[in-house]
Amino acid sequence: MNKPRDTQPGPGRRFSWGRHEPALAVPRLLAARWLWLAIMTTIVVLFFVHIPAAARRHPLLSSLGDQFHVGMMAVVMLLLYWRGPLRGRLWLSVAATVLAGALVEIVQPYFGRTGQVKDFLLDLVGISATVGLILWRGHHRRRGLVLMVVTLLSIPAQLYRVPGIVAGAYRMQKTFPVVADFENGLEHWLWEKNSNPNLVFTHVPDGPAGGPTTVMRVSGGPPDHWPGVKLRHFPHDWSGYRALAFDVRVLSSGTDTIPMGIRLEDYPGKRKNIYARASFGAWDKWHTEQVELSGLAMSDKSRNLDTADMDLILFYLPRPPRTVVYEFDNVRLIK
Numbered sequence: 001m002n003k004p005r006d007t008q009p010g011p012g013r014r015f016s017w018g019r020h021e022p023a024l025a026v027p028r029l030l031a032a033r034w035l036w037l038a039i040m041t042t043i044v045v046l047f048f049v050h051i052p053a054a055a056r057r058h059p060l061l062s063s064l065g066d067q068f069h070v071g072m073m074a075v076v077m078l079l080l081y082w083r084g085p086l087r088g089r090l091w092l093s094v095a096a097t098v099l100a101g102a103l104v105e106i107v108q109p110y111f112g113r114t115g116q117v118k119d120f121l122l123d124l125v126g127i128s129a130t131v132g133l134i135l136w137r138g139h140h141r142r143r144g145l146v147l148m149v150v151t152l153l154s155i156p157a158q159l160y161r162v163p164g165i166v167a168g169a170y171r172m173q174k175t176f177p178v179v180a181d182f183e184n185g186l187e188h189w190l191w192e193k194n195s196n197p198n199l200v201f202t203h204v205p206d207g208p209a210g211g212p213t214t215v216m217r218v219s220g221g222p223p224d225h226w227p228g229v230k231l232r233h234f235p236h237d238w239s240g241y242r243a244l245a246f247d248v249r250v251l252s253s254g255t256d257t258i259p260m261g262i263r264l265e266d267y268p269g270k271r272k273n274i275y276a277r278a279s280f281g282a283w284d285k286w287h288t289e290q291v292e293l294s295g296l297a298m299s300d301k302s303r304n305l306d307t308a309d310m311d312l313i314l315f316y317l318p319r320p321p322r323t324v325v326y327e328f329d330n331v332r333l334i335k
């Protein structure tokens with residue numbers, strides 16, 4: 001019979017490098033150097049591999065995907081703190097992990113991924129939570145627990161929209177090629193503000209067909225340059241359709257035509273920050289606008305919009321001189 005083993009990891013005599021003992025006990029498993037290397041390598045690879053189209057188009061995975069940064073950077077931070085030249089040195093481990101997180105975002109575009117400040121901020125959430133854990137469990141400082149809890153609370157704040165987005169995206173798959181008619185509360189979760197407009201979904205007695213219906217009402221004005229609304233999580237393949245159509249009107253006393261814009265992004269253009277753009281006008285009566293999709297050139301003129309791999313629709317007011325209130329209804333693709 002084996003003697004019962006101490007489940008607490010002992011002081012790190014088995015490690016040869018570094019005089020500093022991690023205050024947070026090293027899991028026994030990590031005594032195996034190959035495992036440390038394997039976990040670290042896996043994480044590095046995950047930051048740079050191409051995300052399969054099925055995953056990035058999946059409403060749940062694409063919404064949760066960013067949050068992987070939190071967990072992965074927390075693990076990187078722990079690995080650096082537990083083993084290697086920074087072993088036991090909390091603040092040097094923090095500095096190295098922050099630097100690594102920044103480098104990942106800088107290098108990612110060369111691997112066909114998108115470097116984003118948002119991802120780096122999520123890295124900081126993971127690192128900060130880990131610092132809290134080490135201060136709390138390792139150094140027995142209660143403020144470590146506070147730091148960890150407060151940091152982790154920012155995650156539900158980012159995730160509260162996810163169930164609505166997932167439900168809305170699944171519903172849109174059924175109504176497609178109608179992208180939005182605003183008649184079901186679920187699709188309201190899918191629209192996001194661009195710049196800082198006021199956005200409501202409201203019932204009007206005089207919709208595009210003359211009768212009552214629910215529409216999306218947006219108001220934006222100075223000092224915002226591109227106040228508008230954007231939509232993701234729709235079915236990505238528009239290649240069978242000729243145009244994107246929508247009903248639009250402006251709520252104002254005048255009869256001026258208000259210049260408006262639509263920006264369409266395909267997935268391949270994201271990392272180069274290129275997109276297709278079209279202009280249209282709106283006035284105080286409902287009318288149907290159609291944006292022809294074929295031959296719509298990207299902003300750098302390198303190619304046309306890839307309608308088989310669409311990622312984003314953005315309606316906006318280009319540098320409005322005053323506040324404008326406008327309404328949309330029946331956003332749909334037509335053949």
Ligand SMILES: [Ca+2]
Pocket residue numbers: 181182183207213214215329330
């Ligand atoms: Ca409607």
